[in-house]
Amino acid sequence: MNEIVVSLHGVTKKYGDLSILNGVDLEIRKGEFLTLLGPSGCGKTTILKLVAGFEFPTSGEIRLNGRVVNQEPPEKREVNTVFQSYALFPHMSIFDNVAFGPRLRGVLEETIREDVKKALEMVQLSHLSDRRPHQLSGGQQQRIAIARAVINKPSVLLLDESLSALDYKLRKQMQVELKQLQRQLGITFVFVTHDQEEALSMSDRIVLMHKGVIQQIGTPTEIYESPANLVVANFIGEATFFDSVVVDHSEKGIALETEGQKIHLKDTKTKAKPGSKLKILVRPEDLRVERFLKDITEAFSFEGVVEDILYRGTVIDLCIRLKSGHVIQATEFYNEDSDALGYKVGQTVFVTWVDGWEVLLEDA
Amino acid sequence: MMELVRKAYLSFILLFLYAPILILIAYSFNSGTYSTEWEGFTLDWYKSLAKSSDLLEITFNSFLLAFLAATGATIVGTAAAIALKRYQFLGKKAMQGLLFALLMSPDVVMGIALLVLFVALRMDLGFFTLLLSHITFGIPFVIVTVMGRITSLDENLTQAASDLGASEFQTLHKVILPLLWPAVLSGWLLAFTLSMDDVIISFFVSGPDFEILPLRIYSMVRLGVKPEINALCTILFILTMAIVFTSRKLVGDEE
Numbered sequence: 001m002n003e004i005v006v007s008l009h010g011v012t013k014k015y016g017d018l019s020i021l022n023g024v025d026l027e028i029r030k031g032e033f034l035t036l037l038g039p040s041g042c043g044k045t046t047i048l049k050l051v052a053g054f055e056f057p058t059s060g061e062i063r064l065n066g067r068v069v070n071q072e073p074p075e076k077r078e079v080n081t082v083f084q085s086y087a088l089f090p091h092m093s094i095f096d097n098v099a100f101g102p103r104l105r106g107v108l109e110e111t112i113r114e115d116v117k118k119a120l121e122m123v124q125l126s127h128l129s130d131r132r133p134h135q136l137s138g139g140q141q142q143r144i145a146i147a148r149a150v151i152n153k154p155s156v157l158l159l160d161e162s163l164s165a166l167d168y169k170l171r172k173q174m175q176v177e178l179k180q181l182q183r184q185l186g187i188t189f190v191f192v193t194h195d196q197e198e199a200l201s202m203s204d205r206i207v208l209m210h211k212g213v214i215q216q217i218g219t220p221t222e223i224y225e226s227p228a229n230l231v232v233a234n235f236i237g238e239a240t241f242f243d244s245v246v247v248d249h250s251e252k253g254i255a256l257e258t259e260g261q262k263i264h265l266k267d268t269k270t271k272a273k274p275g276s277k278l279k280i281l282v283r284p285e286d287l288r289v290e291r292f293l294k295d296i297t298e299a300f301s302f303e304g305v306v307e308d309i310l311y312r313g314t315v316i317d318l319c320i321r322l323k324s325g326h327v328i329q330a331t332e333f334y335n336e337d338s339d340a341l342g343y344k345v346g347q348t349v350f351v352t353w354v355d356g357w358e359v360l361l362e363d364a
Numbered sequence: 365m366m367e368l369v370r371k372a373y374l375s376f377i378l379l380f381l382y383a384p385i386l387i388l389i390a391y392s393f394n395s396g397t398y399s400t401e402w403e404g405f406t407l408d409w410y411k412s413l414a415k416s417s418d419l420l421e422i423t424f425n426s427f428l429l430a431f432l433a434a435t436g437a438t439i440v441g442t443a444a445a446i447a448l449k450r451y452q453f454l455g456k457k458a459m460q461g462l463l464f465a466l467l468m469s470p471d472v473v474m475g476i477a478l479l480v481l482f483v484a485l486r487m488d489l490g491f492f493t494l495l496l497s498h499i500t501f502g503i504p505f506v507i508v509t510v511m512g513r514i515t516s517l518d519e520n521l522t523q524a525a526s527d528l529g530a531s532e533f534q535t536l537h538k539v540i541l542p543l544l545w546p547a548v549l550s551g552w553l554l555a556f557t558l559s560m561d562d563v564i565i566s567f568f569v570s571g572p573d574f575e576i577l578p579l580r581i582y583s584m585v586r587l588g589v590k591p592e593i594n595a596l597c598t599i600l601f602i603l604t605m606a607i608v609f610t611s612r613k614l615v616g617d618e619e
Contacts, residue, residue: 054523074526081527087520091542100538101528152528 003030004063005155005188006051011060013046013212020046022212023060028156028190033182035191037199038209039235044192047209048158051190052081065155080149084161086141088133094120094144095129101152119147122181139170146181156188163198175202196236200224208232230361233281240287240328242280243363246272254360256280259324263300270360277363286357287330289318290350291342301352304328306343318343320351385601392594409595419580419596426560426577429491433498434556440499441506441555442548446540448507449514450522466504474501475568482569489571497569498562502555509554513547514540546614553611557604 006028013021021043028034036044049055050062053074062069064077080101088097098116107115120126123143133141142162149157159178163171179202182189193199199206200220208215208223208231216228227233233241244258253266258280272278290296307327308319318330330351332343343349392410396403413419447453448460478497479489487493521543525535541548563578570579577600584593 052523052527054527074523075529075531079527081524083520083524085518085520087518087524089521089524089539089543100525100530104529104534148528 004028005030005065006190007063008047008050009061009063011047011050011057011062013043013050013055014058020212021050021057024212024214026207026214026217028188030155031186031188032204033179033189033191033202035193035199035203035206036209037193037196037206037235040194041211042209043212044194044207044209045160046212048081048160048190048192051156052079052158053077078152078155079158080152080154080156081158081160082142082145082149082162084164086133086145088141088144088148090133092132093129094125094131094133094136097133097144098129098148098151100148105152115151119151120144122150122184123147138166139174142166142174143177146178150181150185150187154187156190159189159191161192161194164193164195171198178202200236208235210235225359227281227359227361230279230363233359233361238284238329238331240282240284240330242282242326242328244278244280246270246274246276246278248274259302259322259326261300261302265358265360266355267358267360272360272362279361279363281359281361282353282357284317284329284331285315286353287328288352288354289320289330289332289343290352291347293350296350296352298352298355301350303348303350306345306347306349309343309345316343318349320349322351388594389598389601392591392598394591394594397591409591413592413595413599416592419592422575422577422580423596425574429494429498429576430556430559433495433502433559434552436495436499437502437506437555438548438552441503441551442510442544444503445507445510445514446536446544449511450540463504463507466501467508471501471562471564475565478565479568489569491574493569493571494566494574494576497565498555498559501562501565502558505554505558506548506551509551510544510547513544517543549611549614553607556607560600560604 004027006026008024008026011021011024011026012019024043024047026047036047038044046055050057051064053069053072053076056071064072064079069077088094089100092100095116098119099112102112102115116129117126120129123146125140125143125147128136128140128144133144136144142165145162146157163174163178166174175198178189178191191199191202200223203220205217206220206223207217210231216223216232218226218228223232224236227236233239242258244256247255247257247262249255249268249270249272251268253264253268254270255262255264256278257263270278288296288298290301293301302322304320304322306318307321310317310319313334315331315333318332319327320330321327328351390402391400393405393407394402395406395408444459448456475497478493478500482489482493517540521539522535525539526532530538561578563582566576566579567582570576577596581593581596584590
């Protein structure tokens, strides 16, 4: 199961002086759903193009099924791509589009007819085989593009921001369908997106990129709950940060000074020296907000004043100005049993979190 | 009120553009030989045109030349346009620049330049020098027409083709050319019409053995406009319109 299909070793890509990828190391496992996630311009699409063969690396090595493919043209690689614009051939029927790959390989026309039928049934569009691409909706074109790619039984299917052109509802539906399809086919999917929600919900592993460098590779849970650095923490999800200075640490935990207080946390992983700066990352939904100090069960809490209340349906976001002047955001579940929101602007509250739910990150 | 102004303005423009041609067509049916006054309807000029065998031969010459020149220019021009858009090569920028210079350069300059070249190469002026010249001035127009279409094509389409296993040649044959076809046809028609009505360049590079229509008309007119010429021009105009409409229809269906 842990067989490697594609591997990149020290891959660098430059356009003139402009460096797009900087020494990327990545191993893609057989059968996994891997997502390349990052803001636009981070190099995620370049990785896709290098694997597909539309671009060649400036240095480094790319292997596909064990062989080096650095300069191999796309038509020689057992990899297929689903383009962001779908790129269906407008002058061909849907059938001919899907049959394009097998025909080039010289498959018998009878076999092709069978295979195309199966591929179209798989995406539930067999009734449209005589249509032209422009007669189809965006979602349908998307599925045809997938059928056209998977009919070739590639080792890896590359999907370039494939869902971004669809509207919200259709995108949600396609996310589920893609995931099902991937399980059903057992093909390795490499999915490129800038949408973190999409990445978190679909992937087996996420590769988070920033400025041509891989920041973290991990499961969605790992990426969300233990971000490797500030870049990852800032990109994924909402985050509230507290600036702190290390006072001391031992086997029992770490002592930090933050918001004018000295607090103890049981974290023992951080080895930062006393006096060095750390950012304490807490997800807004992990912050506890209480109106009375007596309700705080943790050893520490920060006093603040509610500045703003944003109602977001199932939850409410509170903007709280702490005594230090630092404004933080906390997300509280809406209490359906009580009519009132429970909070008022200008109210004094106390903020804390469960010891151990925070992430300590070195302040870059 | 605005509606009226708009319609009047449109009619004025159409009248301005087509009045000369309409007058020409009207006079081709005028029975008066030299007068500019209407003296009654006649088909005599068309009949005498049909009898003049050398005019018919010259017309055929012109069509043959235009057909071959347009075809040559289209083949070279389409290949060049694809190369300019799809590949990187030395001198690409220079070629693009020179292309527009060629489009803008005066016909007289082009005519004399070609003449000097042919004389230097000791080529006899005639069919081949005409054909080469017409191919030459047709090429830039084909390139510009085809390039416009390539630019509007989704670059991912050719990438998709090679991604699905198509070689460079297969991509060209199965994807690029079928998609460019309307533009290639337009380019061919443009080269055809340019060849059909070129006087200036042809004047320099033609010889006595191979006469073409625009030059014949030009020399006939020097002795005054004969009614046969009106008839001939009317036929040419109608033929051109027919070609334009057919091509529009073909291209329109494709899209």
